[in-house]
Amino acid sequence: MKLLVTRKLTDAVEKKVAAEFDATFRNGAAPMTEEEAHQALMDYDALLVTLGDRVTAKALSGDIRAKIVSNFGVGYNHIDAAAAKARGIVVTNTPGAVTDATADIALTLILMSARRAGAGERFVRSGAWTGWTPTQFLGQHVTGKTVGIIGLGRIGEAIARRCHFGFGMPVLFHNRSPKDPGFPARQVPLEDLLAGSDFVVVAVPATPQTHHLIGAAEFARMQPHAHFVNIARGDIVDEAALIDALQRGVIAGAGLDVFEREPFVPEALRQLENVTMLPHLGTAALEVRDAMGFMAVDNLIAFRDGKVPPNAV
Numbered sequence: 001m002k003l004l005v006t007r008k009l010t011d012a013v014e015k016k017v018a019a020e021f022d023a024t025f026r027n028g029a030a031p032m033t034e035e036e037a038h039q040a041l042m043d044y045d046a047l048l049v050t051l052g053d054r055v056t057a058k059a060l061s062g063d064i065r066a067k068i069v070s071n072f073g074v075g076y077n078h079i080d081a082a083a084a085k086a087r088g089i090v091v092t093n094t095p096g097a098v099t100d101a102t103a104d105i106a107l108t109l110i111l112m113s114a115r116r117a118g119a120g121e122r123f124v125r126s127g128a129w130t131g132w133t134p135t136q137f138l139g140q141h142v143t144g145k146t147v148g149i150i151g152l153g154r155i156g157e158a159i160a161r162r163c164h165f166g167f168g169m170p171v172l173f174h175n176r177s178p179k180d181p182g183f184p185a186r187q188v189p190l191e192d193l194l195a196g197s198d199f200v201v202v203a204v205p206a207t208p209q210t211h212h213l214i215g216a217a218e219f220a221r222m223q224p225h226a227h228f229v230n231i232a233r234g235d236i237v238d239e240a241a242l243i244d245a246l247q248r249g250v251i252a253g254a255g256l257d258v259f260e261r262e263p264f265v266p267e268a269l270r271q272l273e274n275v276t277m278l279p280h281l282g283t284a285a286l287e288v289r290d291a292m293g294f295m296a297v298d299n300l301i302a303f304r305d306g307k308v309p310p311n312a313v
């Protein structure tokens with residue numbers, strides 16, 4: 001099977017890919033454009049793609065050769081899965097492998113935003129710190145506060161688990177279908193979650209239905225001392241409305257691992273002290289990226305061997 005790997009992966013994963021497939025490793029860190037994706041789909045039997053590679057309906061049109069697109073990552077909003085399905089092309093992803101690392105980043109952002117860790121770090125680094133005082137950099141206490149999690153899938157549940165067991169936080173969650181995580185957590189309508197939470201965390205996938213799920217009206221429902229965290233996808237949030245809410249003190253702070261037009265981050269957002277921003281670090285740990293890569297390769301191997309890939313979407 002002729003395979004194109006669109007981005008640099010870990011050494012261990014690349015070694016496994018090379019051992020299993022007639023593989024070509026594309027150069028460069030930039031995602032594939034729609035035109036490149038189309039060409040790749042014409043030239044290869046299989047693609048191992050990731051965040052930002054534009055496997056759109058247009059890229060999937062015409063006389064293409066590829067039969068499977070294996071995504072490295074759980075979120076696959078850069079792939080038109082419906083168009084792929086219509087053409088009989090299998091799409092797979094890597095759930096499970098990303099869950100704990102992504103939940104850990106959510107907790108990192110809750111803590112950093114509440115405790116003003118980013119602003120404090122910048123302050124020390126600047127050389128401006130002249131000494132401790134009892135009223136310096138006062139943030140919000142996290143332990144025992146209420147967290148509201150939008151989307152109780154694998155990652156949302158892992159965040160809830162950490163908040164409940166680790167920080168004694170009452171957990172509210174909003175989810176399309178009824179869910180019982182097996183520890184105290186209350187399923188509520190989105191409006192009640194927004195109004196009743198000290199920390200609101202977005203953990204839903206990016207779909208046409210979740211585009212701009214959170215905007216000005218939702219920020220207005222949140223409490224002025226509340227913090228907002230997004231570890232999912234940037235376009236679930238109306239970024240202009242978030243900037244406005246942060247500038248006007250509608251909410252106290254935000255922690256973001258993802259952005260609406262990633263990697264573009266608006267100047268207005270970068271200038272705010274009450275926002276903590278990370279460069280999409282969700283799964284950025286060697287063993288996690290190894291596990292994701294092995295999962296993506298295992299999906300390809302299963303397909304090659306005539307089996308149903310374990311993680312078809």
Ligand code: 8YV
Nearest residue numbers: 051072073074075098282283
């Ligand atoms: C990935 C993620 O590392 O798995 C996902 O969907 O958001 C990240 O943690 C990255 O997006 C590659 O897919």
